[in-house]
Every structure is written in C-alpha cells, then in structure tokens.
Amino acid sequence: MPTVRVAINRAQAALATLTARGEAIDDEWQYVTDLEAAWRARLEEVAAARGGESLAPEAESAVDRLTAEAASIEDPHRAIDWMSTLPQAVLLALGEPA
C-alpha cells in the first residue's frame, strides 16, 4: 500500500526535475534554488508528520498525474511557475494547506 512518504518522495523528485529545467534561466538561478528549498521543506514537514499513513487511491492517482504533468513541462519559464504549482496541488491532494 503506498504511503504519504512515497507520495512526497515522488513530488520531491518531480520538483527536482522542474528545478533543473528552471535553472536554464540564468537570471533566476537564485530564485529557483530558494523556491525548491522552500517547497521541499514544506513537503518534508508533511512526510515527517504523516509519512506512514496509507495513501487514498484518489490521492495516489492525483500525485501520479501531477508528477507526470510536471515531467512533461520542458519550457524553463513554465517549469519555474510549476515549481510553485506542483507542491501546492500535491499538498491539496493530501489534504494539507500550502
């Protein structure tokens, strides 16, 4: 049975992919780095508190599809925008505030 920890790990991996794409914009390197750190920390908070919980099927499907959507984003500008959107949407699917 997948857990919240597994979902968070997948979200963090997708966030890392978006970060790598966003870093292509030289002027935004610092922002991209800071943004990843902030959202990674927020996701980690949830994993620390609820990591062992089983994941509801609809939440699992949501995280699957959200990470697939993130992986499909190639444009670095759009990737930076999704660095904020992805964690918010994952947290929402897990019933957590942003």
Add this chain to the structure above:
Amino acid sequence: MRFQDAARDARAVVYAGIQADPVVAAIGGLLAEASTAQRLLARAVMNGTTSEAADWRTMFPTLFGEAADGDGRARSEAILRASLDVAGRGEQARSQYRGAIVEALTAVLLGRRVPPATVHRERRILFDGVRAEIHPYDVTVELPDRAEAYDCKWGARGINDEVLLQLESANGNAQAEERRLLAALVVFDARRSCRVRLARLRPFPGVRLVGLESLDALGRAKAAAAVTT
C-alpha cells in the same frame, strides 16, 4: 494626487482587446466566487501542458471527486473549461490573458467593498511636482477621501524591485500630499512562493502583498489585510 487614463500606445491597444475578451470577465467572475483550491486549479491548467479535462479532474480529486458538493463541483467544471480555453490559445496569448484575468479578478473583488464605479483599470497617478511614472497601475480605487493602487501579477516571479518601488513611491508621494493611498501587489501565487521572492529584495514597508490564499481580503472591509513586504 490625481488619476489619469494611461496613454493608448500600440501595446495598450492590443492589451485592451485582451482585457475586453468576454472569457477574461467570465473567468474573473468565476474566480471571484472560487475557493483557494479552485483558484489553484485555474493556475495549474493555464500554465499546464495537458489539454484533457479528465487528467485535470484526476489531479484535483478534492474538487471533482465524490467528496465535492454539487455547487462546488459545477464551479470547478466551469473554471476548468474556461482555463482550458485560455491554455489552448498559445504561449504568448495565454501569458497576456493570465495577467488580464488577475486584473479582472482583482477588480471584481474590490467591487464588493467599494462602489464598482470607483474601481478603474490602467490608470496613472499624478502628484504635484513629481515626474509621472510611465507605467500605469493595473487597478485603482478612486474615492474622494482615499485611494488604492494595485499591480497584479500571475506568479511570484513577477515580483521585482521596479514594481515594488513604483508602488512604494506612490505611497510616499501621497503621504507628502497628506493624502491616503494604499499600495499593494496582488499575486496569483502561493504566499510561500511570494515570500521566497521577497526575501532577496529590499523591504518596501509601504507596499502590501495579497497572495493567492488572501485574495478574498480585497473584498472585505479591511482592505488587503495581508503581508507588508
């Protein structure tokens, strides 16, 4: 302190056409009634790649799943349809539409608190003895005894020193004339991301920030009861 319509240069004429597109007013109205989660859906779809509505429903189970109530689900469906419409207009167009949508949403929310006729778009603010700013403010509230000036951004990345300085200057110039002016930045993005952006900029204490989670504050009695930058 007085207000003036922005100059109608070529960019402004093109942008005015986008602002006048019925889809902008439609989404602005839908988002004004929306929850934070529904606003996040709009943000995701209008910056996403997937054009399949079913995929988005899967990504947002709390809005479309069994737990969603009838009215909420109907609004989510309407937001999804309208957002996919904008997303399908191509990269350059969608960027312009997103900005216009945040402005329209801001105007609708402000119109809940002040007479709608006092809410204006694309206005410059003039002060005696001060050279006028080139860029207009996206949305203003112009009341006899006080005013409000808003710049609207789709994402936290749009926050920069130049935008904040213009708002801060307007606030300072109004104070010099002993007039009341609230200056704020409306950002259609999570407060956490806005804080990340602001952390590397110098503070602008005269500028308020209204993030995705606090948009409804625009329509309540204490305007922009949000974060001071």
